Amino acid sequence: MTAPYGGKLVNLVAQGEERSGLARRASELVSLQLTPRALCDLELLATGAFSPLDRFMGKADAERVAAEMRLAGGTLFPIAITLPADRIEGIEGREVALRTAHNNLVGWMKVEEAYEWRGDAGDREGRFRLSGPLRVLDLPQHPDFPTLRRTPSEVRRLLAAMGRTNVVAFQTRRAIRSGHAESIQDAARETKASLLIQIVAGMIAPGDAAHHARVRAWQQQVEQQFDPSHTLLNLLPLATRAAGAREALWHAIVQRNFGASHFLMEPGEACELSNLHRAEVGIQAMPCDAMAHWEEERSEAAVDGRKGFCIWFTGLPSSGKSTIAQALIGMLMEHGRQVTVLDGDVVRTHLSKGLGFSREDRDTNILRIGFVASEIVRHQGAVICAAVSPYRHTRDQARAMVASHAPNPDAFIEVFVDTPAEECQRRDVKGYYAQAREGKIKGFTGVDDPYEAPLAPEIRLSTTGTTAAQNAERIVEFLQARGLLG
Secondary structure, three states, X not given: OOOOOOOOOOOOEOOHHHHHHHHHXXXXXXXXXXXXXXXXXXXXXXXOOOOOOOOOOOHHHHHHHHHHOEOOOOOEOOOOOOEEEOOOOOOOOOEXXXXXXXXXXXXXXXXXXXXEOOOOOOOOOOOEEEEOOXXXXXXXXXXXXXXXXXXXXXXXXXXXXXXXXXXXXXXXOOOOOHHHHHHHHHHHHHOOEEEEEEEEOOOOOOOOOOXXXXXXXXXXXXXXXOOHHHEEEEEEOOOOOOOHHHHHHHHHHHHHHOOOOEEEOOOOOOHHHHHHOHHHHOOEEEOOHHHOOOOOOOOHHHOOOOOOEEEEEEOOOOOOHHHHHHHHHHHHHHOOOOEEEEEHHHHHHOOOOOOOOOHHHHHHHHHHHHHHHHHHHHOOOEEEEEOOOOOHHHHHHHHHHHHHHOOOOOOEEEEEEOOOXXXXXXXXXXXXXXXXXXXXOOOOEOOOEOOOOOOOOOEEEOOOOOOHHHHHHHHHHHHHHOOOOO
């Protein structure tokens, strides 16, 4: 097969004792929350999709890439892969813990460079950039389509087993009509190649639909019209840049790292630049003009016959409600449902701005969430509510509100995230429990304000010894058993 770009596949995923040691140290380090785009970039850096890069670019690399499409050492690379930061005071020369927006630890970095950055096409995040040695402790978790999410090394092994030297990669962010399958297969037949179909499932262009509908459409077409012995469907967590010809060349490099010898390009992508640098990139770009007309994804909300439902998460602060909710969102979208999320912290920032934490204000906040949820359910929507909601009576009022608006009587599903207070305090990265016990915060649920656990929740979850994905799968199975999810 075609060798990776630069000669070898980079692997930044820490294993064994190295991973354990870095994870232990992370709690003492300065934390940097990654933007959605940086999280996509981190995953592809870690698994070698951006080989030969082994870190986010330093200033010399990034500036030459922006000006000449080359790294400082001369290697062709068209897009600056940089790590944004809003400020750099006290960071340069130190180790930092890389975290998701939900504070989940994903990586470690020693900041050797911290520099101001103007940006290039599609790069407008933050004023500064960071670079240095990088290790990834846990790849970002994707609960949707887990069997289709493979690293470059995993894809290469599967393609090698198909027994063909050539591989045609087709990368797409669109759905497909059945008539287009023949055009793609013709490219593979012409080159006597296996076919790698890469569906973009990261950050896509504004206005593009979420990837779930596209994936289901492609799964159906591959099963019906493609040769399964020489076709591989994969999801690519790529944050696109809308960078024109540079982007097309960048995609070609990524596909080479996944094992491709040929790159079949979507209509409208610039093939000329990729073929101009074909000798350096080591992959041949193939235009796909026959596929000029694409089918638009239909609105999921317009599908008739769906039942609305409300998943109401309750539990102590830091019990894991939001983490399970995030895992559940992807699984529901995989089953064709668009989901509205009413997170307690976000609601207080907007819908309930100005409310305090007296019992009356807490009840008002929960009833506002319940009202919005009831309206969503009334219109056959799916809604996830993740709030502490400490008082049993108020939760019952929210249940009654949803039930009165829902066409189906079983639309309200109370999910009790039953995590012991000691474990919640251990997970509390913001230190609220400790501040409450020291008297710095008054009326904190679970310390000096009561939490009234549900007496008969539809679902009770444990988060000790069980992953968020496993808990989310339990909820999906419950919804399917009730006929609320296809």
